[in-house]
Amino acid sequence: MGGMGKTTLAQLVYNNEKVVKNFGEQRMWICVSDDFKVERLLNEMVESLTGHKYETRNVQGIVRKLREKLNGKRYLLVLDDVWNENPDKWECMRNSLLGIGGSKGSKIIATTLSMDVVSTMRTSLSLTHHLNQLSxxxxxxxxxxxxxxxxxxxxxxxxxxxxxxxxxxxxxxxxx
Structure with a gap:
């Protein structure tokens, strides 16, 4: 349903009292849309965690900064409104996220309207949730x-x- 759906539901989950209690300050919301640049997404993750603008083009350096903030901690990352179907970019993003090293129980939620994106992300269909229109x-x-x-x-x-x-x-x- 245009204007209401995946993003709004994800926001309800993101701001849920239990979610806030479970993840605390290690919650990040990144609006992806059509601008799927790994450096931008990682920089926005740092900014979301620190409250300070962080801009570098060195992916390894950004991952190192995120590891400092998140290593050993449980975190929640929401990648909202994903449209990228480029497997190479997803592989770079996946490797970067694996390099962060959050603790067991960390979660990543991606919202998309495209099953092609789900396939490109190599997400198991058992982990995919299709939303229906609210009654x-x-x-x-x-x-x-x-x-x-x-x-x-x-x-x-x-x-x-x-x-x-x-x-x-x-x-x-x-x-x-």
Whole structure:
């Protein structure tokens, strides 16, 4: 469904209280899109971890920096909106990620709309999860929890009617 789906679900997982508790500050969210440059992605991982811009073109140097930050620690990496189907670039990225050396329990989540990307990544189909469109009831439940949370507006019939109309528009849900 355009405007709502894989990215939003990944964000819900990424910000989930249990996930935050499990991975702490070793959580990285990288928007990949069409610009699949291994150096850029690794630099953004460093920036996500340190809060400081990091720009170098030396892949080994960036991997070394990431190893300093993540070695022996459990981390979560989300590679969001992946479109790259170039096996050589994926091999470089895979080798770089293997060189970081996080501890057991580290996880990497990639979101994509392309099964060709899944194939190029050499991801096992048993580790692939296909998302279906949210039902109107599920959308309403998610909207309601957010819109009428503690400190928010009171759930009146007028606001419920407006909310029920909004959940029919995926972009409105994503904006919320």
């Amino acid at each position: 109107e009831n599920d959308s309403w439940t998610m909207f309601r929890k957010r819109a009428f949370a503690n400190g928010g507006p009171i759930e009146t019939s007028y606001l419920v009617a407006i909310g029920r109309k909004m959940v029919k528009t995926p972009l409105a849900m994503k904006s919320l």
